[in-house]
Amino acid sequence: MYAVLLFAVLGGLYALLYYCNHKTPLPEGCENLKAECSGCKDIGCANHPAHDA
């Protein structure tokens, strides 16, 4: 019971923070920041060069 409750609370907290972070506007001059990353095999990562196209 406690385990399910804890999971729900932490999952909800993550969803809320993700939403708030997504809605927070980027500071001026930071709109097109890119990491100097040549890419590993993690294609899901937002910095992977596969997303540049």
Place this chain on the structure above:
Amino acid sequence: MDIGNLFTIFVTAVLINNVILNQFLGMCPFMGVSKKSSSAIGMGGAVTFVIVAAAIVTYGLYHGVLAPLHIEYMDLITFILVIASLVQLTEMIIKKTSPSLYKALGVYLPLITTNCAVLMVALENIKQGYDFAEMLTYSFAIPIGFTLVLYIFSTIRERLDAAKTPAAFRGNPIALIVAAMMALAFSGLMGLV
């Protein structure tokens, strides 16, 4: 508090059980963000901040919530969610309060969610039964070791760009050979403490 014990934990975590060269964790940023030394320093700073913050929060959560409620088996899923939430919170706060810091670190923050070194530190603090001072020392030492190796590796890669490398070894192959030599060099420090 035994200073000698803390010093041993620090030196062991930085040099002997180095998170990259000995435990092979955090390899994604090690290979991906090591082409420029400035990027390596930025990534190291962001990793240090997130590891220390995540370690303090997860340590408190384990001893304050999981252990008293006897749901210690939830540690893995709890720590993953805490780390992911913490990264979102950190990114949001930096966006709001310090644009210059966001410019320096912001782009690396989402990468850290997938850095397994963060989760390893949170789990190892519990597994080793560290008290608060030992936990803080270990949580600072691991990212310092990470940053040190990442910076050394990036400076070598910068010089490799200007070197005459055989075509077959250019890029990642020579980088992996350098990483292997660094791992061998660091293994020579075993037995130091």
